[in-house]
Amino acid sequence: MVLMLLSRRAKEIIFSVLLLAIPVVFLFANIKEPHRLNTLDRLILKLSSPVHQASMFIYRWVDGIWMNYIYLVNLKEENDQLRSENGILKANNAILEIWAQRGREVEKLLGFKEASSAEMVAARVISKSFSPYYRVLRLRIDRGIHEIKPDDPVIIPEGVVGKVHRVYGDYADIQLAIDPKVRIPVVVKRTGTEALLVGTGDPRKYTARLTYLRREEEVQVGDLVVTSGMGGTSGVRFPADLQVGRIVSVQKKEFGKFQDAIVEAAVDFSRLDKVLVVVTPPPVADPQTAPDPELQKEQPRTGLRPF
Amino acid sequence: MNRVTALFLFTFGTLLLEPVLLFAVPFFTFNIPELGLIAVVYCAHGIRGSLSRGAAAALGIGYVIDLFSGAPVGMHALVYVLVYFLVRATFGRIYGRALWLQALLGALASGATGVLVISIDQWLNPVEHSWSMLSHLPLQMLVTGLFAPAYFYVLWRVDRMASYEVSVEGIFK
Numbered sequence: 001m002v003l004m005l006l007s008r009r010a011k012e013i014i015f016s017v018l019l020l021a022i023p024v025v026f027l028f029a030n031i032k033e034p035h036r037l038n039t040l041d042r043l044i045l046k047l048s049s050p051v052h053q054a055s056m057f058i059y060r061w062v063d064g065i066w067m068n069y070i071y072l073v074n075l076k077e078e079n080d081q082l083r084s085e086n087g088i089l090k091a092n093n094a095i096l097e098i099w100a101q102r103g104r105e106v107e108k109l110l111g112f113k114e115a116s117s118a119e120m121v122a123a124r125v126i127s128k129s130f131s132p133y134y135r136v137l138r139l140r141i142d143r144g145i146h147e148i149k150p151d152d153p154v155i156i157p158e159g160v161v162g163k164v165h166r167v168y169g170d171y172a173d174i175q176l177a178i179d180p181k182v183r184i185p186v187v188v189k190r191t192g193t194e195a196l197l198v199g200t201g202d203p204r205k206y207t208a209r210l211t212y213l214r215r216e217e218e219v220q221v222g223d224l225v226v227t228s229g230m231g232g233t234s235g236v237r238f239p240a241d242l243q244v245g246r247i248v249s250v251q252k253k254e255f256g257k258f259q260d261a262i263v264e265a266a267v268d269f270s271r272l273d274k275v276l277v278v279v280t281p282p283p284v285a286d287p288q289t290a291p292d293p294e295l296q297k298e299q300p301r302t303g304l305r306p307f
Numbered sequence: 308m309n310r311v312t313a314l315f316l317f318t319f320g321t322l323l324l325e326p327v328l329l330f331a332v333p334f335f336t337f338n339i340p341e342l343g344l345i346a347v348v349y350c351a352h353g354i355r356g357s358l359s360r361g362a363a364a365a366l367g368i369g370y371v372i373d374l375f376s377g378a379p380v381g382m383h384a385l386v387y388v389l390v391y392f393l394v395r396a397t398f399g400r401i402y403g404r405a406l407w408l409q410a411l412l413g414a415l416a417s418g419a420t421g422v423l424v425i426s427i428d429q430w431l432n433p434v435e436h437s438w439s440m441l442s443h444l445p446l447q448m449l450v451t452g453l454f455a456p457a458y459f460y461v462l463w464r465v466d467r468m469a470s471y472e473v474s475v476e477g478i479f480k
Contacts, residue, residue, distance in 0.1 A: 015359035019366050020388055026370075027381030031431050052374050059375065062323040126375075173377070 090157035119280035153278040159243035159266035163236040189224040193217040206265040223247045311364045313469035318346040340454035343368045351394035365391035386423045406456045413455025414448040
């Protein structure tokens with residue numbers, strides 16, 4: 001009624017202000033940490049989820065037509081299936097190798113054996129490079145709230161990808177390992193030096209910084225950095241011995257306890273297509289526990305659900 | 308069909324196809340022409356008329372880009388609406404039809420978008436190196452500017468299909 005009384009120009013201004021306010025509300029709801037969302041934010045996210053699903057459905061349909069019928073008729077489908085199987089086999093193999101290697105080392109040195117298990121779900125990366133300003137720090141995957149949760153580690157057979165940041169409806173955001181907000185406990189493989197990996201956030205390079213790296217440790221350019229398997233301050237715990245990257249520069253400070261090292265990520269984030277989300281990380285070994293003879297026969301439980 | 312709706316639907320389709328088509332070209336894996344933004348500029352300068360309708364199209368296009376790009380939802384939607392108003396306010400009285408003028412408009416809109424996105428992002432989430440993204444702007448502006456005249460022409464054709472009354476408006480054809 002009030003709107004009808006207003007002049008056309010006034011209506012235009014009101015609608016324009018409203019159109020500016022809508023994205024602001026959406027933006028603030030989306031940038032909040034998941035635990036700080038209020039009812040309105042949750043409602044906004046819930047409302048936008050079906051829109052996103054519908055858009056994704058259309059996008060997949062268009063993408064599917066192009067990739068499956070126009071681009072490569074049969075080869076693409078076959079290749080996708082093989083690549084998917086290969087990814088799962090590689091991941092299984094990598095975990096089996098880690099499990100066997102760790103088991104051997106522990107048995108030999110400490111006399112106990114560690115059982116390792118990690119349950120993972122495979123997920124497809126659904127974000128594309130639409131914006132030149134958002135292509136590095138976040139990705140979206142198509143696994144939702146029923147399967148994954150915030151802080152679950154995200155990996156591929158080649159190494160660490162990042163962690164689940166937020167889950168809404170049937171999709172989730174990933175924070176990449178090179179994001180400055182992600183902290184991963186790591187080990188320099190050659191020296192066994194422990195450090196904390198923090199992303200640099202440099203959009204042009206996939207790099208991270210090793211923090212709390214003690215000055216007396218002789219790390220070199222080219223040293224391989226792997227996950228330590230310990231929990232980070234952000235609550236994320238990666239399986240041990242996963243490749244993170246290689247050291248590309250070391251800066252020894254003249255004073256202080258620590259030195260700086262930059263690590264180049266092992267994973268090419270721009271080419272990610274499918275990832276694995278670790279929903280149940282392997283348990284941390286407890287040296288006090290006596291070796292269980294039944295456990296020694298048991299195979300590692302590496303539950304991988306296909307796409 | 309409403310002109311703005313037709314342009315929005317066409318842009319939505321283009322945005323779906325863009326990464327699939329451009330992914331095959333190595334250069335465009337890094338600097339992609341911002342077709343959504345060009346459509347926003349067209350709505351602002353080519354359609355004129357209702358201010359809020361064009362802004363709604365800008366909001367919709369920005370929202371689609373947010374959904375697919377992994378940016379916080381609302382970021383591009385907000386920036387595109389701002390750019391829409393900016394173009395309406397600053398270029399509203401320019402009527403030249405030279406291709407270089409269209410390219411310039413596309414490039415300037417791209418630059419404004421870049422500065423706004425990076426600034427808002429830095430304000431909301433201050434991280435190291437965020438400002439270094441500004442160094443990408445000149446190349447991004449160039450790519451978008453070069454694509455702009457051709458895409459404006461395509462949009463003009465779509466616009467004409469949606470409404471036969473469309474002749475020559477603003478600087479496009």
